[in-house]
Amino acid sequence: MVTAVTNTEPRRRNRRGEGGKLREEIIAAAVALLDEGGDERAVTLRSVARKAGIAAPSIYAHFADQPSIMLAVVQQEMDRLAATLREADENAGADPRQRLFAVCNAYLDVARAHPQRYRIMFGGLWTPSVDDTSISDADLESLGAEALTVLADVLGACVEAGIAHGSDDLYGDAVALWLGLHGLAHQRAVVRKMPGPADVGDRLIRALAHLKS
């Protein structure tokens, strides 16, 4: 893979007061490196700088260190994920069952569309380095919460509509459903060829949502 940046024009410096734009460009560069198929080790401080067309030390004006870049990427992608799920929910109409499948399949689609991004969102190698940096535990714990809420909502709707067996703990059921989706999404993101039937996603959803059908 050729990493060569064919920037004839090296890069236009941002205007005064717009220096913050570089922050977004850095994040975009990191995401681009992930999407190019390399794993997260390809996202070094220097490689990000090269991709963004800037000098490596220029990153320090916007990020304390490399793990901080990763955190920013993860936060952005988590927001995108939650937004995608909400959108899928809203476009699915009123039928709870269709809403459930729409949201769950949207989750799986997000993971499939950008495996490397998904990988670092849930269990990237940057998390251990948190000890050494200024990333707080609170930053991490709040990360998946929003997406989980969407899942809990549609699950609740299914129970309320009587198409799923409810339990005493809806949130716990939502977590279980999410873990199932995550297991599938992660394995797909990591492995060339998945074992098992093609409809394993639907099986997981039906079983973990306790659908009565």
Added chain:
Amino acid sequence: MVTAVTNTEPRRRNRRGEGGKLREEIIAAAVALLDEGGDERAVTLRSVARKAGIAAPSIYAHFADQPSIMLAVVQQEMDRLAATLREADENAGADPRQRLFAVCNAYLDVARAHPQRYRIMFGGLWTPSVDDTSISDADLESLGAEALTVLADVLGACVEAGIAHGSDDLYGDAVALWLGLHGLAHQRAVVRKMPGPADVGDRLIRALAHLKS
């Protein structure tokens, strides 16, 4: 963390014909590095050599490169996993329900006991490097098969005993069950604090095995 090896005696050279023993020592050193809590990036060719008390180039007599060491670790741990699951099954008595929970909980326990090992077994960063090395695709695809068989067996026993709703595709159901367990195990291996209730494992098992209870 002090990585210092307090080897006063540097290391006794293996006897003639026993040079292969070093291979196992290298694997053990790699596993030890993982268990020390660092992530897999701590397992470099040089760090493994230090841990094993040998010079770095001495590894080349036994492994083509660093990913090959990782593959050997993964293969060993996969074998251990399958053996553990089989043992749990055999010690669980005849009741299919108890066998199911014994095997599934054994799986989760293995992951919890050695999170970093689990992490590289399913989705470690060494897999992409496979392109560059002599590791074949067949090596990778056969990896989890044995453990999955145990799972399919106990699931089949549950269906046969009438305590679980069977489907047309037992293998597919086993994969789905495994994916659920994997989602939980992986997330636990990766994150400091899991969301959700403590019995989320049991919920997953009951739902994905389609237990009638």
Added chain:
DNA sequence: GGCCATAAGCTAACGCCCGTAAGTCTAAGA
């Protein structure tokens, strides 16, 4: 229109660790 303070970003360099190649030593055992 020209000045100049400063935001925005650069160059150079340090030290570290890595993978790996080339050649060398040394003790086991026939």
Added chain:
DNA sequence: TCTTAGACTTACGGGCGTTAGCTTATGGCC
């Protein structure tokens, strides 16, 4: 005693994160 398996030493080149200090374009102001 001598062969050779089982290691070791040395060294090269490269990427990394990070620090220190420098350059340059921008845009308000006279």
